[in-house]
Amino acid sequence: MSLSSDAIPLDGGLSLSVTADPAEGDLAIVRGGLAAFNDAVFPPAGRKDLAVFVRGAAGEVKGGLYGYTGWGWLYVQWLWLDESLRGQGLAGKLLVAAEVEALARGCHGALIDTFSPTARRTYEHAGYQAFGELPDFPKGHTRTYLQKRLDAA
Template identity: 60%
Template sequence: MDTKLIVTDKPEPNELGVIGESLAAFNDADVGPSERRTLAVLVRDEAGALKAGINGYTGWGWLFTQWLWVDESLRGQGMAGRMLQAAEDEARARGCHSAWIDTFNPVAEKAYTRQGYTVFGELPDFPIGRTRKFLKKKL
């Protein structure tokens, strides 16, 4: 078979779909279905504007919080903890036993440790001058 290696920053969406679906099929055959489901927590103000949120998913018994954002107007009021609690409650309802999250922001790390997460791994200088920390929690 003749192959060609292509490096790009503009892959076609269907190409990414093939990669994701193929990897999922491989993993399903290897360790069983992930039962991956999106999980979002949204916080809106009285006008309906999004002011905070979580984007993540559950799969293989774990909750992964990919993104957690709080608008500046709501920071310092425990919103991150309340959103994490809501996500964790939903993850438990879905049968999850644990959760994980990562950050390179020291303020966010404190919020996550207040929520009961503990550091299990680090990547120094990711980005330069910071350490990306990986945290987990038993649900």
């Protein structure tokens, strides 16, 4: 199915529409519907953003980690360091800072994923263990999912 503004008719007067530019209102309906379903089935997530930054002498961002905590887990969405700072152990320090905050928020585990074999080794060195892989995501690469128990100590 290619992207098209034409509706694809379904039974019962329904139709499918495919778009690369969804209206915010349409997304809000889907987001709200899923949130209502989850709220009825699962306990509140308690989702809260978490960011840790590496800053230069002038206060500029040279790297950082962004994610959130919820349902007792830290999920690291992004971890990036300026190329000049890589290989100095700063990724591990970003992870530790985020994990300490996650523990303070009551988290018991952490989750991260990566396409990079180098990043995977960094995360494994920080105590994360791979629990799943998705080959060819993107093509020619493997997306690896890793987790770490935070309350094991």
